[in-house]
Amino acid sequence: DAGVTQSPTHLIKTRGQQVTLRCSPKSGHDTVSWYQQALGQGPQFIFQYYEEEERQRGNFPDRFSGHQFPNYSSELNVNALLLGDSALYLCASGTDQETQYFGPGTRLLVL
Amino acid sequence: GQQLNQSPQSMFIQEGEDVSMNCTSSSIFNTWLWYKQDPGEGPVLLIALYKAGELTSNGRLTAQFGITRKDSFLNISASIPSDVGIYFCAGSRWSGGSNYKLTFGKGTLLTVNP
Numbered sequence: 641d642a643g644v645t646q647s648p649t650h651l652i653k654t655r656g657q658q659v660t661l662r663c664s665p666k667s668g669h670d671t672v673s674w675y676q677q678a679l680g681q682g683p684q685f686i687f688q689y690y691e692e693e694e695r696q697r698g699n700f701p702d703r704f705s706g707h708q709f710p711n712y713s714s715e716l717n718v719n720a721l722l723l724g725d726s727a728l729y730l731c732a733s734g735t736d737q738e739t740q741y742f743g744p745g746t747r748l749l750v751l
Numbered sequence: 752g753q754q755l756n757q758s759p760q761s762m763f764i765q766e767g768e769d770v771s772m773n774c775t776s777s778s779i780f781n782t783w784l785w786y787k788q789d790p791g792e793g794p795v796l797l798i799a800l801y802k803a804g805e806l807t808s809n810g811r812l813t814a815q816f817g818i819t820r821k822d823s824f825l826n827i828s829a830s831i832p833s834d835v836g837i838y839f840c841a842g843s844r845w846s847g848g849s850n851y852k853l854t855f856g857k858g859t860l861l862t863v864n865p
Contacts, residue, residue, distance in 0.1 A: 644793070669849075671848075671849045671850070673849065673852065673853075675853075680857075681754075681857060681858075682754055682755075682757075682839050682841075682855030682856050682857050682858055683794070683839075683853070683855050684754075684855070685852040685853060685854070688849075688852060696851065696852055698852060730793050730794070732849070732853075733849070734848055734849025735848050735849060736847070736848040736849065736850045737847060737848040738848050738849065739782070739784060739796065739799050739843075739847075739848060739849055740796075740849045740853060741796060742786070742793035742794045742795070742796075743793050744791075744792055744793045745791075745792070745793045747791075
């Protein structure tokens with residue numbers, strides 16, 4: 641049984657570009673959350689998806705958007721990339737009865 | 752964004768020693784979680800605590816949910832080299848599952864000298 645998977649593992653972009661990151665939740669999980677982890681910091685909550693809708697959102701600008709598909713997988717999109725968007729982006733899945741399990745993350749570098 | 756106050760920031764210990772780290776918050780959480788993160792990996796769940804006062808063990812790890820619901824600690828007994836990594840506490844205002852966001856501490860970097 642695969643856990644949470646994310647793609648790609650690493651990505652390099654330049655300022656102003658757009659990026660899409662992907663996440664497949666653990667089997668049986670219907671809730672997907674996205675976190676941004678800057679170097680030397682704990683993860684910061686971006687938003688959470690449940691039943692294909694954004695259920696909660698953290699303190700991130702509208703440049704950060706997402707989507708959840710009927711199979712519960714999810715995408716994180718970031719527009720107009722800034723240097724400060726360089727970070728490890730983590731996806732976590734769970735259910736309303738089970739806590740969150742994290743994927744390995746996507747390392748994004750913005751030049 | 753808000754983060755929990757986690758201490759110490761780093762620890763350097765000898766193999767076989769016991770370790771203790773803690774996390775405090777100015778506000779109440781209904782769930783406390785402890786994760787371990789290795790370089791280049793995502794956080795791995797170690798222990799989940801759902802009830803104030805709860806004391807839970809997972810092998811050599813023991814964690815407690817503070818009575819005030821504003822703090823938690825993690826103890827590691829008889830440390831071994833593979834305990835090396837960054838330990839994060841996380842709190843949720845939901846009691847149980849993934850219905851609510853997690854707020855994380857800044858982490859405790861643990862180094863174990865063989």
